[in-house]
Amino acid sequence: MKRLLLLPVAAISLFTLAGCVNTAPYSGDVYSANQAKASQNVTYGTVVAIRPVQIQADSRTGGLLGGGSGALIGGLLGNQIGGGSGRKIATAAGAIGGAMAGTSVEDRANRINAVELEIRTDAGRDVVVVQKADRQFQPGQKVRLIGSGSNVSVAPY
Structure with missing residues (x-):
């Protein structure tokens, strides 16, 4: 029994x-301890397309x-x-x-709702960033890409 x-x-x-x-690591609003007080590149661009996706967290x-x-x-x-x-x-x-x-x-x-953001930078380059869907973006919206390489987040401009 x-x-x-x-x-x-x-x-x-x-x-x-x-x-x-x-x-938290998949949010555009959360920085890791290594990113705090570190210089980050900022690139400006415009959202071209948005697609809902999921992130399979480890x-x-x-x-x-x-x-x-x-x-x-x-x-x-x-x-x-x-x-x-x-x-x-x-x-x-x-x-x-x-x-x-x-x-x-x-x-x-361990699945997280996310968005795939296709962004055309002001320099004319197309990039795609996937991050947690904790913020609303619209096609045509001006945004900032913060970071570089494989560590970039998107924030409203």
């Missing part, structure tokens, strides 16, 4: 922790939280079935299925 009480607690823990994704636990919790829950559920070698097979199958399901849940929890 005590084993059955562990299942709801484990499931709640999985879904609570899987939602703990750090989305898991802070390397997928261990979702997969491990899912394997634990699946193994506990599988262990409730049958007896003898059938129980062992059900436990193993439950652990494998649970790990796959837990990893999938964690992956979905």
